[in-house]
Amino acid sequence: MIWSMVLVVILYGNWEIKIVKGEVSESICREERRIGKKACMSVLVGMNPSAECCERARVTHEECFCPIITPKLAAILNPKRIIRLIQGCGRTVPRNFKCGSITTPP
Numbered sequence: 001m002i003w004s005m006v007l008v009v010i011l012y013g014n015w016e017i018k019i020v021k022g023e024v025s026e027s028i029c030r031e032e033r034r035i036g037k038k039a040c041m042s043v044l045v046g047m048n049p050s051a052e053c054c055e056r057a058r059v060t061h062e063e064c065f066c067p068i069i070t071p072k073l074a075a076i077l078n079p080k081r082i083i084r085l086i087q088g089c090g091r092t093v094p095r096n097f098k099c100g101s102i103t104t105p106p
Helices: 006-011 026-039 051-059 071-076 079-088
Strands: none
Touching: 026 051, 051 079
8 A cells, every 4th residue: 555645645634534344444544644644744844754754654544545635635735745755755656546636647
């Protein structure tokens, strides 16, 4: 489970999402976003992710953040920067991956 927008989305966390039956529960996603928001606050102000933030980037479930990437949120993100940050944390970002309203570059 590898997804490019985890750092930013976990910063904007606490949105309610619907999880497909058999997937990660809503309460787990809420907790992952809460922890990630705390760990990755520095990214929001333009700093590089901390070791704790990178750990969150590696373990957060895609089901917990992709559904909340709306066109409005996508318009304020810099997907190329986020992808570089995710990759710098050791998580692979697949090409042409659809995450919310953003598709990673080919």
